[in-house]
Amino acid sequence: MVSARIGTLASLRGDIARIETHDGAYRPARVALGHAEADAVLQGGLALGAVHEVFTEAGRQSAAATGFIAGLAARVAARRPLLWVRQDFSETEAGALSMSGLAELGLDPRLLVTVRAPDAEAALRTAADALACDALGAVVLEVWGETRQFDLVSSRKLTLAAQASGVTALLLRIAATPSSSTAETRWIVRAAHSPPASVCNAWGAPVFDAELVRNRHGVLGRWIMEWKCDECLFAKQAADSQPLAAAPAHRPHPAQARVRQRRAS
Amino acid sequence: MGLPLANARAICPDLRVFDADPAADAQTLEDIADWCDRFTPLVALDPPHGLYLDITGCVHLFGGEAAMLQLVCSLLTAQGFIVSAAIAANPVCARTLNRHVHGRIVRDGEEAEAVSPLPVAFLGAGEPITVGLRRAGLKTIGDVAARTRHEITARFGASFTNLLEQALGQGDVPISPRKPLPDYIVEKRFAEPVTTEAVIASALSSLAKMLVAAMAQQGKGARRLEACFFRTDGVVRAIAVDTGQPVTRGEVIDRLFRERLEALSDPLDPGFGFDLVRLSASRSEIVVEVQRDLDSHVHDNDELAALIDRIAARIGGKRVVVYLPQDTHIPERAVLAVPAQQHLAAATQAIWQPRAESEPPLRPLRLFERPEEIKVIAQVPDGPPARFVWRRATHAVVRAEGPERIAMEWWRPQGSTLTRDYFRVEDENGLRFWLYRDGLYDREIEQEAGRAVQPCWFMHGLFA
Numbered sequence: 065m066v067s068a069r070i071g072t073l074a075s076l077r078g079d080i081a082r083i084e085t086h087d088g089a090y091r092p093a094r095v096a097l098g099h100a101e102a103d104a105v106l107q108g109g110l111a112l113g114a115v116h117e118v119f120t121e122a123g124r125q126s127a128a129a130t131g132f133i134a135g136l137a138a139r140v141a142a143r144r145p146l147l148w149v150r151q152d153f154s155e156t157e158a159g160a161l162s163m164s165g166l167a168e169l170g171l172d173p174r175l176l177v178t179v180r181a182p183d184a185e186a187a188l189r190t191a192a193d194a195l196a197c198d199a200l201g202a203v204v205l206e207v208w209g210e211t212r213q214f215d216l217v218s219s220r221k222l223t224l225a226a227q228a229s230g231v232t233a234l235l236l237r238i239a240a241t242p243s244s245s246t247a248e249t250r251w252i253v254r255a256a257h258s259p260p261a262s263v264c265n266a267w268g269a270p271v272f273d274a275e276l277v278r279n280r281h282g283v284l285g286r287w288i289m290e291w292k293c294d295e296c297l298f299a300k301q302a303a304d305s306q307p308l309a310a311a312p313a314h315r316p317h318p319a320q321a322r323v324r325q326r327r328a329s
Numbered sequence: 330m331g332l333p334l335a336n337a338r339a340i341c342p343d344l345r346v347f348d349a350d351p352a353a354d355a356q357t358l359e360d361i362a363d364w365c366d367r368f369t370p371l372v373a374l375d376p377p378h379g380l381y382l383d384i385t386g387c388v389h390l391f392g393g394e395a396a397m398l399q400l401v402c403s404l405l406t407a408q409g410f411i412v413s414a415a416i417a418a419n420p421v422c423a424r425t426l427n428r429h430v431h432g433r434i435v436r437d438g439e440e441a442e443a444v445s446p447l448p449v450a451f452l453g454a455g456e457p458i459t460v461g462l463r464r465a466g467l468k469t470i471g472d473v474a475a476r477t478r479h480e481i482t483a484r485f486g487a488s489f490t491n492l493l494e495q496a497l498g499q500g501d502v503p504i505s506p507r508k509p510l511p512d513y514i515v516e517k518r519f520a521e522p523v524t525t526e527a528v529i530a531s532a533l534s535s536l537a538k539m540l541v542a543a544m545a546q547q548g549k550g551a552r553r554l555e556a557c558f559f560r561t562d563g564v565v566r567a568i569a570v571d572t573g574q575p576v577t578r579g580e581v582i583d584r585l586f587r588e589r590l591e592a593l594s595d596p597l598d599p600g601f602g603f604d605l606v607r608l609s610a611s612r613s614e615i616v617v618e619v620q621r622d623l624d625s626h627v628h629d630n631d632e633l634a635a636l637i638d639r640i641a642a643r644i645g646g647k648r649v650v651v652y653l654p655q656d657t658h659i660p661e662r663a664v665l666a667v668p669a670q671q672h673l674a675a676a677t678q679a680i681w682q683p684r685a686e687s688e689p690p691l692r693p694l695r696l697f698e699r700p701e702e703i704k705v706i707a708q709v710p711d712g713p714p715a716r717f718v719w720r721r722a723t724h725a726v727v728r729a730e731g732p733e734r735i736a737m738e739w740w741r742p743q744g745s746t747l748t749r750d751y752f753r754v755e756d757e758n759g760l761r762f763w764l765y766r767d768g769l770y771d772r773e774i775e776q777e778a779g780r781a782v783q784p785c786w787f788m789h790g791l792f793a
Contacts, residue, residue, distance in 0.1 A: 160698055177633070197633070197636040198632070269690070
């Protein structure tokens with residue numbers, strides 16, 4: 065009798081262990097971001113074929129969040145077409161995406177197709193449709209503000225669609241607070257200061273304060289990441305972001321640089 | 330018929346009088362023309378009260394010319410109109426006969442004898458010419474035809490001679506139909522009008538299969554598909570779908586129409602039911618089947634184009650855009666958004682200026698279409714901003730770079746001619762902006778009564 069009960073308990077424990085680790089059998093392909101600590105926490109990098117969310121609380125940080133998600137898209141969708149679904153309201157509030165700006169960040173504007181959806185619901189449906197097409201590398205969905213369409217059900221639909229086709233979904237929610245969803249990772253991004261100026265320093269490389277607030281398969285963290293436009297990689301913020309060997313023609317004379325420094329700062 | 334109201338009332342005491350409404354009449358004529366689409370796709374208007382139907386090739390579907398005439402007239406009479414109709418080899422002859430009597434059908438070659446006994450007024454040549462003909466003693470069209478042509482032309486003009494010859498059946502008069510003729514048409518008539526969505530959807534599916542089979546015989550695909558739904562009470566609704574690449578598969582047509590029908594702001598209302606559904610294809614092109622390798626890009630491009638077609642079918646073709654670089658240095662005009670359905674290939678081959686190596690981004694990621702005005706405290710004349718107020722928030726500038734001077738296109742007659750000095754600035758919170766001063770001090774800003782007008786500063790974009 066006792067041994068039968070022990071046997072039942074053991075088999076039940078085995079069942080529970082199997083159900084719990086069923087998710088562990090899901091091993092998606094991952095692409096490294098380039099930032100060593102973030103990649104370690106993400107177990108190798110950003111998961112492909114999953115939904116990732118990027119939030120900003122204030123509308124002022126919209127450009128930083130857009131830059132971060134453009135960086136993620138560049139890593140995920142390396143040479144493949146990218147679909148950017150944008151709500152019209154987001155365009156009027158934060159400005160249109162500039163192709164020359166994207167080219168400066170290192171993305172290829174030839175691979176970008178933009179959809180201007182009239183409202184959040186149309187944007188969500190378009191994103192869900194687009195995730196079914198496996199010719200794309202990634203789908204970016206940009207929405208401004210709180211919308212009740214982004215609930216658990218719609219998030220689950222997007223996750224399933226992304227898993228089925230292998231296209232990564234990147235959600236950019238500007239001026240919204242995170243709510244429950246089935247996203248693989250969730251980031252809150254703010255703008256970060258450029259490194260302190262030194263003499264021969266060209267400042268202005270995108271620097272983000274990225275906080276990982278949800279990670280389905282790992283721990284959380286917060287890092288300052290810099291996007292390297294030439295190599296299309298995230299990196300730790302270096303004290304001196306100028307490459308060591310600059311072409312001599314671009315290096316200004318120290319005296320002139322000091323004068324420029326005084327006028328500029 | 331041209332009588333004053335009092336005289337008409339004298340003839341017929343219980344006459345009902347309505348105000349003439351030419352706009353409503355024209356609209357009714359258009360509606361009737363839409364309804365006549367079910368007989369033939371070539372319908373032209375003959376204002377104010379007439380229609381031409383080109384029934385070449387359709388007559389056998391209705392059992393002969395007489396049966397078709399009977400059918401059209403009885404259906405129109407059932408809707409409450411008074412109709413008179415005639416069939417002839419060209420429209421002018423038909424109209425002349427129609428003015429005389431209803432229901433004449435004239436075979437090829439017999440137009441001259443049919444038209445000759447009619448009075449000249451029925452030619453419709455206009456009051457002066459008709460009066461002139463009568464004064465000359467030519468009472469019937471036969472009389473006029475008996476004269477030599479150059480006499481008629483000398484007296485009444487060449488256009489009248491043309492009209493005469495057309496009425497006699499010589500010469501070809503094309504009509505200008507309201508809609509261009511599609512390349513392929515398939516239709517389905519229902520003995521009993523259908524109202525349910527399921528039946529309509531399945532009818533569209535089977536029509537799509539027939540259409541694709543017809544096009545496949547000539548190796549073609551279509552880029553514009555139109556579905557017309559004819560209601561029993563005469564209302565016609567047409568839904569059109571455009572695609573970027575030619576469609577050759579029935580399930581693609583199904584899918585596109587399903588998206589379009591779901592997204593209609595004014596849903597399809599069957600009323601008492603549809604009795605005819607027609608699917609037509611235009612802009613057809615020869616489709617070359619490309620052998621697909623395992624790792625070719627052709628497959629990917631096709632899939633992407635198909636996705637763009639589906640999205641465009643639902644929210645509109647103008648909302649799915651790709652960008653082409655433009656040859657101008659003005660930042661807000663440096664790219665042009667074009668519909669992706671037509672320009673996908675051009676966009677993938679566009680040449681963008683590569684970025685300068687080891688330089689930070691020189692152009693912002695987000696660009697405002699209309700630069701927003703801001704208040705700035707800066708050193709004059711060329712200093713970067715030290716503090717600025719944008720959208721009611723103050724930002725203190727920690728570092729700035731610039732100015733990058735961009736002059737407007739002076740060779741264009743209109744537009745601003747003020748030079749812009751662009752600055753990249755970073756504020757105390759780490760946000761990076763792109764703003765400019767519109768106009769140079771001392772050179773471009775006008776001085777009013779000795780006091781210089783302040784140039785304005787604008788916020789143009791945000792860096793990542």
